[in-house]
Amino acid sequence: MTNKTFSIGQLGDYEIKQLKIFKTVVECGGFAAAETRLNISRPTISIHIANLESRLHLTLCKRGRGGFALTEEGAIVFEQTEKLLDMLEGFRNTVNNLSHQPSGNLKVGLSDTFSIDPRCQLPLIINAFSQVAEDVELCMSVEQMASMECQVLNDELDIAFIPYHRKLEGLNYIHLFRDDCYLYASTVKGLENPLCSLPDVQLTDELINQAPLVHAGLKPHEEIYHQLSEMHLAGISYHYESRIAMLLSGRYIGFLPQNVAQPYVENGDLKAIAPDRKHFSLGAAVISKKTAQANRARDLFLSTVKQQFGVTENPAPY
Numbered sequence: 557m558t559n560k561t562f563s564i565g566q567l568g569d570y571e572i573k574q575l576k577i578f579k580t581v582v583e584c585g586g587f588a589a590a591e592t593r594l595n596i597s598r599p600t601i602s603i604h605i606a607n608l609e610s611r612l613h614l615t616l617c618k619r620g621r622g623g624f625a626l627t628e629e630g631a632i633v634f635e636q637t638e639k640l641l642d643m644l645e646g647f648r649n650t651v652n653n654l655s656h657q658p659s660g661n662l663k664v665g666l667s668d669t670f671s672i673d674p675r676c677q678l679p680l681i682i683n684a685f686s687q688v689a690e691d692v693e694l695c696m697s698v699e700q701m702a703s704m705e706c707q708v709l710n711d712e713l714d715i716a717f718i719p720y721h722r723k724l725e726g727l728n729y730i731h732l733f734r735d736d737c738y739l740y741a742s743t744v745k746g747l748e749n750p751l752c753s754l755p756d757v758q759l760t761d762e763l764i765n766q767a768p769l770v771h772a773g774l775k776p777h778e779e780i781y782h783q784l785s786e787m788h789l790a791g792i793s794y795h796y797e798s799r800i801a802m803l804l805s806g807r808y809i810g811f812l813p814q815n816v817a818q819p820y821v822e823n824g825d826l827k828a829i830a831p832d833r834k835h836f837s838l839g840a841a842v843i844s845k846k847t848a849q850a851n852r853a854r855d856l857f858l859s860t861v862k863q864q865f866g867v868t869e870n871p872a873p874y
Contacts, residue, residue, distance in 0.1 A: 564612055572644070574608040575637045577601060578616065582634050586624035646711065650850065658852035659691040665699040665707060665716035668795050669816060670840070675733045676717060677864050685860045692853045700794050702774055708845050714854045720839035721774060730842040730861055735813035739764070739834035740803055740826045747806035752827050759830050761786075770802045770810040779836045783811070800826075813838065 577594060584590040587598045587605075594601065602619075609616050616630035626634060648660055670676050682694065699707065704716040709726050720729065741749035751759065751767055768790035791808050793799035796816050802808045804825060811834075812826075820826040842861050844854060 571608070571611060572641075574604050574611070576641065577604045578608055579634065579637050579641065581605065581617075581624075582626065582630075587619065642711075657691060658689050658856060660853060661693040661695050662689075662715070662853040662857060663713045664694065664696045664857070665704040665713045665718075666696060667701050667704065667716070667718045668698065668797075670717045671696070671698060673815075675815075676840070681857075681860055681864050684864065685857050688860070689853055689856050701772075705843065708843055711845065714844065714851065715857055716843050718841060718843055720841040721780070726846055727843045728846055730858065730865070732840040732842060732861075732865060735815065735838045735840065737811045737813050737836050737838050738817070738831050739809055739829045740812050740817050740821075741767075741809045741829050742804050742806040742825065743827045744804055744806065744825050747804060749806045749809060751809065751829055756830070761830075761833075764809070764830060764834065767809050768807060770799055770808040772799075780811075780838070783834065783836050811836070 577590075580594055581587060581590040581601060584593060587601050590601060591598055605616065612633065614629045614633065615627050616633055617627060618625045666678075671678060685692075685694070699713075699716070701718045701721070704713060704718055705724060705727065707713040708716050709724070717732075719735070720731070723729070741751050743749075743752050749767070751764065754763075765787045767788060769784070769787045770791035770793050771784060771789055772794050773792035774794070791802055791810075793802055793810075796812065799810055799812065800816075800820065803810050803812075804820075809829060817826055817828075821828070842858070844858055
């Protein structure tokens with residue numbers, strides 16, 4: 557790290573732009589990968605980074621045949637850049653939401669298939685929200701459930717649609733619907749799971765519990781834990797699509813929501829195993845952070861969800 561001391565003085569819009577470019581380059585792992593996301597050429601990116609280094613009197617990264625790598629100073633500047641840009645975005649959103657007509661952006665996370673699940677009623681919610689908050693930029697992404705809880709608590713997401721599996725003190729919950737989940741195995745020709753060929757009377761809990769099980773890899777709520785605690789946990793797949801692929805291989809058994817598995821059951825590719833006793837309920841909920849900070853866009857979106865689902869309060873699902 558350099559021992560020289562410089563004062564960078566005030567930062568303006570140009571420096572903020574350069575810091576955003578620097579942040580994107582680091583996130584992409586180099587100039588080449590950042591080209592597409594930034595939609596500017598590699599030479600232009602290189603000029604921006606060189607100008608930023610000159611402005612800060614620091615060497616931020618190494619680039620060349622050895623690949624892209626941050627210097628020690630560059631790693632510190634990247635960390636501080638993330639904090640600075642997050643604070644600027646938070647300031648912008650807070651001020652925008654002080655007005656009667658909200659603006660800025662609203663970040664909404666969705667778990668796995670929720671974005672296309674008709675029971676979530678997302679198209680209706682988005683349509684109704686846009687009519688009362690037309691100036692808000694709605695930013696939606698699909699994320700993992702565990703990370704969404706942290707992202708909402710850390711103000712990285714404003715709202716998230718998740719399968720309910722636990723209650724965290726810092727979050728509010730709006731219950732949407734409930735899924736019935738059953739244990740499934742492959743009946744695909746040539747890839748049949750051995751359990752599918754057995755009559756029900758031979759499907760003992762001991763036999764089922766010995767079969768390799770693929771699961772979501774999350775800490776489950778009590779009802780799910782009761783089902784999983786004695787089973788042979790042999791694979792992890794959070795997303796339903798990849799979990800179904802593992803089930804169809806014939807190697808694994810695993811739990812799926814009934815509505816997710818139904819098309820595969822109707823096609824003769826999956827079969828429910830011991831549905832009378834191998835099942836549990838999984839709720840779907842909208843979560844938001846318990847906070848006193850003004851956010852009209854978030855409040856309007858939550859109000860729209862409640863109106864769409866006929867919810868007057870927001871109790872935890874269980």
